[in-house]
Amino acid sequence: MINKFVVVDLETTGNNPKKGDKIIQFAAVVIEDGKITESFSSLVNPQRPIPAFIEELTGLEDNMVKDAPLFTEIAPKVNELLEGAYFVAHNVLFDLSFLQEELIQAGFEGFYGSVLDTVEMARIIFPTADGYKLSDLAVREDLQHDRPHQADSDAQVTAELFLILVNRLSQLPELTLRQLSQLSGGLKSDLQQLIDEIILELDQISVSWQESLEICNHTFALKKPLSISMLTNRQYQEDDQYPSSEDEKVVMVKKAFTNFEKRIGQFQMMDGVYRSFHSGKHTLIEAGTGVGKSLGYLLPVAYFSKQNNQPIVVSTHTIQLQEQIIYKEIPLLAKILPFEIKCVLLKGRNHYISLEKFALSLLEENDNYDTTLTKMQILVWLTETNTGDRDELNLSSGGNIFWNKIKNEQTIFSMNKIWQEKDFYLRAQSEAQNADIIITNHSLLLSNLSSETSILPKFDYAVIDEGHHFEKVASQYFGRSLDYLTTRLLLSQFGQYEQRMLFYELEMILDSLKTAREEVLETGKINQLAVDLSYEMDEFFKLTALYAKTNSGERRGINRAKVRFTHNDGGKERNALVHSAERFAFLLKDLQTAITHRLELIKKSNGALTSKQKGKLEEIISFRNELEELRLTVQDCFIKKSDDVKWIEIDFRSQQNVTTFYAQPAFVSASLKERFFNSKRGVVLTSATLTVNHSFDYVINEIGLVKDSTLTMVIPSPFDYKNQVQLLIPDDLPEVNATSLEDYVIAITEHIITIAEATKGRMLILFTAHDMLKKTYELIKESGFLDDFAMIAQGITSGSRSRLTRNFQRYDKAILLGTSSFWEGVDIPGEDLSCLVIVRLPFSPPDEPLTEAKCQVIKQRGGNAFTEYSLPEAILRFKQGFGRLIRTEKDRGIMLVFDKRITTTKYGKAFLKSIPDVPMKKGNIDELVEIIYKWL
Template structure:
């Protein structure tokens, strides 16, 4: 590129120049012809003290800037650098507005040229990256970022990033560049100007698309290769001897350590498939369970010509299987295998809908940027799967417009050959392995039309989640925000959404359709009544919950179990509202049915856009039918077999109120609908047993021991040598003091232990409220200023991002709840201490827990020993498993809950984890042990 780009980064005393914040460092790097040609950096005397937190962040002190020039002295140099150039920065609005203020204060006009933002450019040029922070992008692109938060280092790395972005932009197909150019006017920086210049230069050359890309209806995308049929040997026997397995593993793993437990698991999986029996296999951490089931499943599928379905609970495990474990497996096997990842239809893009939306021009910022992301993503995606692309919240709203769905009307016929969803389904018909997740597997199970091909053999990894996941799919829900968004898609006539477009189409085809005209006012009135009744219905729902829950005003979120037998005024009002809402929706469905059926009765010529509109209206009608069905199940005719509850955010009850219902127990449904219909299902996890017994899991899943192979495979780790478990004896009983007193007591312990272990600590909570209080008390103490504190839901970021940041700092403390009890993997010295704040019992008033316990009691059982205790033990085992992830790991598990030794059931927790030394110590003894042992 012949343009001149000046990449700027500033360090400042704060982010409000109008309130007196000043510059403390200016840095600029000049890029010309794709190369760095000049650098300038200067410290700046702000004429005021640098705040402590800025000093910690940047490493710049008052002493360092004392003899530095004032900004007025370097302003002429700054303006000379910026003359006739693009102003570039990472998050340009901050740097530019701050610099403008400084220039104006120094008596200059300020910068008036074009600007580029490397955050914005990265978002649409690297649509699949999970973070656009400068240091994360630097790592991803292999750039050396020595001193983050110092202007000269930040500016240099941003300049290197800009060069990469410009090259990436230049190498895009011309058609894609033209489409990006049309959309770029909606961006915040001057990408449109940059693309103007690029397209002028490109016009001088004749472009041929690379073989990997193809163009269809004006959109360039990665070519759809027809993979050749694999020739599979008729039958290669399973390697029953350990030596044979070892030889295969050595082909894939150069530093392979023999694990007898892994061989034991392989044989158990193969035997279960061969004997057509179900299996529960608990494989301890480090067994290598993914290869432990993949290898025997591959041999069995090859021998019997049977597809094997692998289902996981999390997308992280799916990614690990696809990107790590299966490539290893392919090196090991003496035959080829085909693998398909299959998800629900809405995960895939509809290219026909995307083509249509590219013609729409009334876009907001998020929509413009997301369209640009999709255009560059299509050049590389082989799956068309939404999970690959990093969408903003506004981008997710746009995705709903372009997602694939199963409405009755077809998209443009020529797009059928490019349909990612149909392609995945077709590939699944001939695949050896179909990888999916529990939610899709269960959706497929309860849907009228199966999407998965016929299969008789299945592995459920992370199997301890299957029963809870199944509860949701045999249940139903009503969510205020979802319904409001659904109705807004149809919209009032004057809003020119589907309602307006549909009526325009009917008017255009009126003579052929022979439909009785309905005035738009009538339908508008109906929609108004539906919206009013929806608001009334959910207002009544929220009122019922807040009235029934004690101290609801002091809580941020409340849950209340709906019990029809109460016969209260509120319940009667709720049913009356529900009936009015139900019949109004029926009126709208009838209106849509009448009009949609008119199109199916006659042979009528429709454009592609009109077919897509009918597809959308039909999908909307189907969603309304589903809404009506859920209203009936939840409110009008609730089943005694179900437990229903209300979930309300007290801070915004109007926008976040949901009603849920699901079967109290789903053992019989799973048995009848799933396990009895499959020849062999292998359920595996690191946590399936309680006190070395599978009784709890068998009961929850509806399985019986006679038709099950039960296998416990111990971890190869030496827990006795690797772990010390400590139960402090100088903390109060958790239920004997107030929450504030308990938080104060544990915070003192956490601070002392953190100083002894130098951080590297994960703290698991069962309550977000207690996590938040502890985090703020740790911060306020001022005793952990050298440590990086990260709190789930407080410091921001996903679980993956928090975990990655935790590993990046030497002295880090991570506070987590719910999802942090499992699935995070922090091997080595990054994690040396795990604190479990309290035993993870579900609250007894939690609706599902309460209903399950009531049912067990009604049947003459013991709710605590049959449900509450085993459920807590399974979760405790998951939490305990976070610490030791390899044979080299060593560390401490500290459990603050004294019930481990003061109650009879406490032993059950200790009997369910690997045998480790248990120490009951006060804080000083604990610190001595840490010092000696570490």
């Protein structure tokens, strides 16, 4: 047994040792008997200049390595350290390939022992981590990582991380370890060897996992279910009255906070929500940042629910807010309330794992790397999840494909009783039946409108948080979309007979049952159908791209475009696309019919099916249902006449992968009024941005409420904006609409550089179009003036919005450039964000398909499209952008608006009137920088 691990990290002049890249720093940390026993590090003279970007990344410069030893001088020590050890590194193939090259050149044999990769290990052992970069994992595990990208610091942190990973592995049940060992033969590293050594050392007597885990159906270990009800001191009693006075509320709320600060606005909101439900009226509440709106509605919701024995649904737009409510706000509520409250988080069925399908997938072999890794992640995750919800997992794109095979769905052939008892979805649903508060999202709330897909129990009262998104989500819900990648992945699941996918499996099951096949299509014909379908799908998306290209007009210069599709343009590209859609829909119907006939034969045959065959049949039924969904989408988008707005979104650089067709209603107010608001007794819609120029009219019209019977409340933010914010408007920039994109970018780039030097970074710059963001980013980089700043740009720097935001907070001097999704939901409190720049007022482009269609409808009925739609929509987004700057009462910040129209036009005043009253100064950039220096 090997009990020595050497954790290695290198800094190098580039990525390719074969092309002459060299090591500039070597570090190793030795672990023996579970402890760090030795460390060694040395700078190395590469005998060639260090490239500028490596200097920037590592902080290592030519003069620091010029007197360092050559690698040949430290090679004997390196070789001695590695003898008889596991070679461990974060992304092991990189470090190993460099070291091999250098050791062989120094006259040694190189390293041919066992290797372990802490990236691979972390992905398996921390399946829910946000990211697997060393710095992300160090933050997660609270490890001091003071000098990222310096080998000695990186090696030390990797060694500490490795010890944590090994310790976590050794706490897993033996069954899970044996399953991981079986799968790990397909990994890049020798993890199987390590796991087998851990299994040999397991102490059978001290099995610490038994309190929290159970072995389910002899198949895998599962966490024992936790009830989500928040137990306080007692059950609800008739005389538990809602705290109507301010003093009563203060006494109650104090219980939950060590540093209690009275928020009058929060108390007003509590009363507003309680009053709304009691009067049976719908209510709009705009609650400014810092009001504490989650608790502002949860407390009255809890009382009303208990007093009237009614479940209340709380719906949010983002997963982050759902998780914040369930893990942070509900425990606070439990401390405040004198009685017990039951709360459950409920998502759509496909969000939950099907344990039975997963168990069957473990019997299959010949997995690719992504599937193997995902199975291992899920085995570990099942020992720690309370919910079985895929949103907890950090899966690769290949992992997402595997998830589709094991997601929870209605079953016909299988569902063994044992699995039914443990099923996460059924458990969440049954908890929802008895819950007082059900947390969900806008899409699921809307899917309840049709009874076939209804997952939520019957409810009459709801709170819609992040309510400014409700109209947009409703448009998507009442619409349809069709994209190339999803469609291709779906059809590839069925495959042709010789590809041994679902089609092959279906034929094998039929053969095993010796079923008479006279009345069904023979195998060869179905095979041809699969070939034709795949060809027609490609053809259909090629014609979609061709239509977009031909009709993209002026915008051909840019890579991404949204192109409206109309039924009356009569062009040959449009006709060809519609004919292809008709053929596609017919072929989908034919394949669906053929599968259905085969399934009916199997049902009639009464032959005994193995559990593996039942699992396959479930996959086939699920595939057939998705085929029907796809056919209806094609039909609705191209064959049925409708008033929906239709458009194509495409990236001309990669049109095969990025082509999506959308169909959505221009307005959803009538549908929402009739199908949602009219059937509910009391709905509270809340957000920080619901009013335009102090009026709720725009939102009331958009979502289909009736003005006279809707209650409204504005609760201002408790922040002292007058002393916390300075609004600056440069008057030496060109008019945004009177200048070319290139000239405007040059002008604003100069300003951004000057401002960044004054604020020392800590800037968020909001754009309305990715094209302008990209050009500005490139010009800043090219100028070289901000080389010592971390530049993080949406769509250029890889990662999700939350990851980019975290990276921004990690650097002292950072600039974050964002478009659409960064205008809201980004929460960067404190000094990390001191300066917000709005590059132009956030009007939607007039040729954006939904905007264009809405404006046409308004004009046709004699209205003014600008004042009724374009302006209010832009003002709401502007308010969202403004809300990024001040997140706590101690924050201070500068906001710059580069778009002069805010002061030179009549409508510009409406933007200023819609945000809190803050001091505003205009001037040239030198005068404004003077103010910035003084202020910060």
